Amino acid sequence: MFIGEYIHTVDNKKRLAIPMKFRKELGQKTVITRGLDNCLFLYPVKEWEALAEKLGKLPVGQSDARGFSRMMLAGAMDVELDSLGRILIPDYLKQYASLGKKVVIAGLYNRLEIWNEEKWQEYKTKTLETVEKMGEKLGELGV
Amino acid sequence: MFIGEYIHTVDNKKRLAIPMKFRKELGQKTVITRGLDNCLFLYPVKEWEALAEKLGKLPVGQSDARGFSRMMLAGAMDVELDSLGRILIPDYLKQYASLGKKVVIAGLYNRLEIWNEEKWQEYKTKTLETVEKMGEKLGELGV
DNA sequence: TTACTTATGTTTATTGGTGAATATATTCAT
DNA sequence: ATGAATATATTCACCAATAAACATAAGTAA
Numbered sequence: 237m238f239i240g241e242y243i244h245t246v247d248n249k250k251r252l253a254i255p256m257k258f259r260k261e262l263g264q265k266t267v268i269t270r271g272l273d274n275c276l277f278l279y280p281v282k283e284w285e286a287l288a289e290k291l292g293k294l295p296v297g298q299s300d301a302r303g304f305s306r307m308m309l310a311g312a313m314d315v316e317l318d319s320l321g322r323i324l325i326p327d328y329l330k331q332y333a334s335l336g337k338k339v340v341i342a343g344l345y346n347r348l349e350i351w352n353e354e355k356w357q358e359y360k361t362k363t364l365e366t367v368e369k370m371g372e373k374l375g376e377l378g379v
Numbered sequence: 380m381f382i383g384e385y386i387h388t389v390d391n392k393k394r395l396a397i398p399m400k401f402r403k404e405l406g407q408k409t410v411i412t413r414g415l416d417n418c419l420f421l422y423p424v425k426e427w428e429a430l431a432e433k434l435g436k437l438p439v440g441q442s443d444a445r446g447f448s449r450m451m452l453a454g455a456m457d458v459e460l461d462s463l464g465r466i467l468i469p470d471y472l473k474q475y476a477s478l479g480k481k482v483v484i485a486g487l488y489n490r491l492e493i494w495n496e497e498k499w500q501e502y503k504t505k506t507l508e509t510v511e512k513m514g515e516k517l518g519e520l521g522v
Numbered sequence: 523t524t525a526c527t528t529a530t531g532t533t534t535a536t537t538g539g540t541g542a543a544t545a546t547a548t549t550c551a552t
Numbered sequence: 553a554t555g556a557a558t559a560t561a562t563t564c565a566c567c568a569a570t571a572a573a574c575a576t577a578a579g580t581a582a
Contacts, residue, residue, distance in 0.1 A: 237428075237431055237435070238452075239410070239431070239452050239453065240453065240457070240469070241454070241469075241471060244570080245571065245572090247571075247572070247573095249528085249530080251530090253569090256569060256570085272439070273442075319531075319532090320570090321570095324529085342449065342453035343452065344448065344449060344453060345431065345435035345448070345452055346435060360450070363447075363449065363450055364413075364475075366443070366446070367446070367447065368415060368416075387561090388560085390561070390562065390563090391562085391563090392538085392539075393539090396559085398559090398560095399558085399559060462540095462541070463542090463560090464560095467539070467540085
């Protein structure tokens with residue numbers, strides 16, 4: 237299970253070191269793809285395969301399902317961690333998530349998310365404002 | 380069952396000693412997360428895992444469910460008690476709860492809460508004022 | 523081929539997490 | 553009250569993770 241958030245830097249060769257804590261569970265072979273809210277998703281291959289299968293089975297008739305799976309599938313790229321635990325981020329994904337030097341790597345259960353650092357901070361403040369109201373949901377979850 | 384409140388200090392390496400009384404029940408491996416009312420929650424791993432599983436299964440498609448699980452999962456961090464019973468508090472959580480040097484550690488049945496000391500005092504006085512009224516609600520809940 | 527660019531791999535330095543030791547405070551029993 | 557025992561606070565020193573710089577290899581175009 238991936239949890240926690242880290243700030244790392246992308247070097248001038250577009251490489252990003254994955255936090256030590258995530259490496260073991262992530263494995264060497266991973267898949268990176270366009271995520272929701274302008275971030276990138278990074279999956280261990282196994283998780284990805286399961287997800288891809290689901291995406292492939294979405295009804296071709298519905299245009300938004302089509303759009304969603306196109307974005308995820310066509311946007312995907314397999315990347316390997318090198319000897320120092322770094323991945324190479326493809327240009328089009330780097331652009332998509334408007335990644336600069338500082339990025340946030342967040343653990344979200346079965347995937348990692350990669351964010352532009354400022355965007356992440358914005359998103360967080362915005363979301364935290366409403367999260368107290370969501371406290372009710374916590375109750376439903378048995379917290 | 381965790382009960383009672385303690386005032387402890389965070390050292391300059393952002394470490395916080397857990398009160399001796401809580402250590403045995405808490406265990407070595409714990410998870411610290413964003414809590415409600417700007418405090419932090421500290422769970423024994425088992426308690427956390429049950430919660431995390433529910434969070435992990437929330438639908439990725441819905442934006443507020445996404446926001447919620449991002450805050451809870453990415454906001455969480457597993458921390459181990461070191462040989463002196465201390466935990467390391469990540470920067471972003473320290474900020475979130477605006478922790479200074481003095482913090483309050485309170486036992487709340489199945490979790491601990493970590494508060495900024497002044498905020499805790501404020502919260503307490505504020506809450507004690509209204510506690511009489513709350514009595515009625517308690518009745519409704521069968522206490 | 524040669525120069526040049528891009529990708530990949532390695533080395534070094536700095537930062538910050540980790541562990542141990544000492545000092546201070548608190549509690550309890552005499 | 554006094555001292556012993558236990559708990560907490562603080563400090564110092566070490567090690568590991570990350571970031572940056574450097575070096576090598578591979579590919580591309582003139």
